[in-house]
Amino acid sequence: MNFIRNILNSRSERNGNFFIQIKNIIGHKPNTISYYEKAFTHRSMNIRDAQGIPFNYERLEFVGDAMLSAVIASHLFNEAPQGDEGYLTKMRSKIVSREHLNELGKDLNLIDLVETKIPKVNFGNNIHGNLFEALVGAIYLDKGYKSCQRFIFDTVIIPHVDIEQLEGKVISYKSLLIEWCQKEKKTFDYQVYDDTGNDELRHFSVKLSINNKIIAKARATSKKKAEEKASKRAFFVFQNKISRAF
């Protein structure tokens, strides 16, 4: 138990390693670091707070899930004015699907931050999405709705939510991007390399450059997926220009 306290104490230090990692992920200094400590403590640590309440991320997931639903609901309300209630509900389910949340948690490497007594390789895939939800919950409780909304915009909505693609209208961002580059006489380059690291599954990273400048990076379990992901991100960087071009 002392050992556990020491881990937590070392995480609580302002300007300590954990504090800076959280700051980098959320883009702002945390106010109350203990919310994030909780968001990255697995139940296997078996910690309780001073009131005897279990100290782990599970209840924060509940808050994060609710905030994701609320922020995305109001976004869809504005962005899909033609869609009825059924359409809005369907679109939201796609965005907050378990698979998508897992991908978001993985992209942010949240698993690196977890304190656990279970070896991390033994976790299933859902740990990534659960940590992402818990992080969203922690941001809401620590910094309020507006900051939480901004985080969801930056990590979920801007890079990942595209109503056209959710509706199946855009099949491939890669082909859309290449078409645009050719039209605008820009050079493009997809640099793909094996980046399996400690993962059990084989992973690939890709750097997409346009006119010799790196525009987007992505990582996925296949070359094709990584290229598509990077293209999608680049697409959003250039969104206004591209939509004017077509």
Added chain:
Amino acid sequence: MNFIRNILNSRSERNGNFFIQIKNIIGHKPNTISYYEKAFTHRSMNIRDAQGIPFNYERLEFVGDAMLSAVIASHLFNEAPQGDEGYLTKMRSKIVSREHLNELGKDLNLIDLVETKIPKVNFGNNIHGNLFEALVGAIYLDKGYKSCQRFIFDTVIIPHVDIEQLEGKVISYKSLLIEWCQKEKKTFDYQVYDDTGNDELRHFSVKLSINNKIIAKARATSKKKAEEKASKRAFFVFQNKISRAF
């Protein structure tokens, strides 16, 4: 269509009847009245806005439902620190149950404000809850999260959410209140009268006085329910005093 425009135009007037009714319900002046016009327009009016988008409350329900879930999630997170995710989910479902939302909408008489071509007596019971959700959505879009949260606190959480009762620990607020009055040597009086009005179902209203001062009013389909509802409201008025007494 001109007829409809006239109705809507008359509703848009600042300091008009509709504006004041909304102000009384939400406790603040609306900024953009059109959100509330939308929240109280039934699809049978068959109105479209300048962009050709259907102008009725259905899409606002989606936003309101999401906001209710989010606000209540964070409230339960704080108020039920011992409850795990499953418990929090179950408690929230009870609070935002269709039946409860219908009751909330009915209490605020929201149906009086609806523009519809279908006779109001033909609506089912769910219209009340749907209008309540749409109103919550309109408040969020008009005035932001904090105001929406405050409205949900004032109308849902403070008068209606009691974790003890949701858990089935408190069976009757009436007996709790009577016990407290007797202990504190206060007089109490439940004045019940038939108040069916235009309802198809028989309704009862009750005024609960303590020491000859009216403390709470309520209306329900049976005397017993109306008394219990008024007792619950009174209980919350005196909450601190009562919990200290027991």
